[in-house]
Amino acid sequence: MQHPDSQKTGTSRFHLFSPILAGATLRERLFACLGALIGIGLTGVISGYFFGQGPHLPLIVAPMGASAVLLFAVPASPLAQPWSIIGGNTISAMMGIIAAYFIRDPIIAIGVGVSLAIGAMSFARCLHPPGGAAALTAVLGGPVVANWGVLFPFVPVAMNSCILVGLGLVFHKLSRRNYPHVVAKPAENTHQTQDPPSSLRAGFQEEDVDAALVALDETFDIDRADLGRLLRQVELQAVVRTHGDISCSDIMSRDVIAVSEDAEPHHARQLLLKHNIRTLPVKDPEGRLVGTVGLRELSENADSVARAISMPAIARASDPALSLLPVLTDGRTHAVIIVDDGHRILGLISQTDLLSAVARLLPSGRKLERADA
Numbered sequence: 345m346q347h348p349d350s351q352k353t354g355t356s357r358f359h360l361f362s363p364i365l366a367g368a369t370l371r372e373r374l375f376a377c378l379g380a381l382i383g384i385g386l387t388g389v390i391s392g393y394f395f396g397q398g399p400h401l402p403l404i405v406a407p408m409g410a411s412a413v414l415l416f417a418v419p420a421s422p423l424a425q426p427w428s429i430i431g432g433n434t435i436s437a438m439m440g441i442i443a444a445y446f447i448r449d450p451i452i453a454i455g456v457g458v459s460l461a462i463g464a465m466s467f468a469r470c471l472h473p474p475g476g477a478a479a480l481t482a483v484l485g486g487p488v489v490a491n492w493g494v495l496f497p498f499v500p501v502a503m504n505s506c507i508l509v510g511l512g513l514v515f516h517k518l519s520r521r522n523y524p525h526v527v528a529k530p531a532e533n534t535h536q537t538q539d540p541p542s543s544l545r546a547g548f549q550e551e552d553v554d555a556a557l558v559a560l561d562e563t564f565d566i567d568r569a570d571l572g573r574l575l576r577q578v579e580l581q582a583v584v585r586t587h588g589d590i591s592c593s594d595i596m597s598r599d600v601i602a603v604s605e606d607a608e609p610h611h612a613r614q615l616l617l618k619h620n621i622r623t624l625p626v627k628d629p630e631g632r633l634v635g636t637v638g639l640r641e642l643s644e645n646a647d648s649v650a651r652a653i654s655m656p657a658i659a660r661a662s663d664p665a666l667s668l669l670p671v672l673t674d675g676r677t678h679a680v681i682i683v684d685d686g687h688r689i690l691g692l693i694s695q696t697d698l699l700s701a702v703a704r705l706l707p708s709g710r711k712l713e714r715a716d717a
Contacts, residue, residue: 372417375519379416383511384408390507391500405481407433408504410474415512420525421565423472426513430505432472436461437497440482441489450484457483527569548575584664587705592668593661595701596682596691602627605634607649609642616642623679625689626653632687633658638678656681661690665701672698 414424443457461479516523602625635653657680682691
């Protein structure tokens with residue numbers, strides 16, 4: 345039997361080696377290392393090419409190392425966005441120059457410089473932790489900073505920052521990462537009414553997130569909109585975990601009405617009306633899915649089915665059925681096509697199919713009351 349103390353030690357050891365940041369996988373850490381290697385190295389090379397080398401001007405200032413950590417390790421952080429890096433470092437260096445000019449005591453000057461830097465970055469909406477180091481460098485930089493005076497925030501600080509951000513943009517683009525981080529737009533009601541989208545009418549509301557942030561009284565390194573999106577994904581994952589035994593193959597329609605891509609538009613319209621469906625899969629001669637059409641698409645592109653094709657929502661037969669909830673409640677998608685590894689059509693799950701599956705999960709004792717009761 346294992347001793348309780350050893351269990352605690354094992355747990356502590358597990359937490360010691362677990363990722364500190366959410367989503368910080370080994371792959372992401374290796375990408376961060378590679379990005380910093382390329383970013384910092386090329387920033388020094390480019391700066392040296394333009395400004396030469398010598399004691400009067402450093403190739404790259406120390407705060408760039410901290411900026412690289414944010415830029416490549418946590419590119420989704422609000423503190424790591426282009427304006428945060430360029431504006432934060434430049435403004436902070438300027439605050440350090442101002443503090444050093446008016447305050448002769450270096451101990452007081454460094455405190456005032458960093459304090460001014462935080463305030464200025466906050467008002468300029470470019471809070472960037474390495475900015476504090478940029479302010480300190482401006483105060484304690486010695487002859488190098490003194491020789492450049494008020495130009496120091498721009499050369500080399502702003503120049504280094506611009507080069508580093510430019511390299512970061514290229515690196516993240518090539519590695520297919522989302523940078524600059526674009527916060528997902530809030531869901532819109534596609535029917536153009538005042539009601540919120542159906543996916544936002546149940547569960548927590550935006551004001552609940554605000555109230556939670558006020559109650560916790562802490563600042564978190566995540567965008568407000570990203571926080572709401574994360575919480576909704578947590579809700580979905582909890583539902584899928586609880587009812588993950590229901591797969592798409594359990595509830596999908598297998599006798600799928602489809603049309604070939606060379607079919608006439610009037611034939612596709614007839615199928616939609618005859619079978620009272622809103623989504624008609626389109627397949628190629630080998631039976632592979634190429635898209636879907638509906639009455640709206642056919643009315644806008646009436647000359648051919650091929651021109652009316654839209655990108656379909658697809659899933660695999662083994663996927664949890666409830667994982668389709670976000671797609672089928674977005675106000676635009678009426679059905680998800682189930683395909684195999686060869687992209688051949690296996691089945692279809694409509695909003696009605698999913699609603700019926702969800703209804704079976706509800707407590708049997710609860711019934712809806714009729715409005716005329």
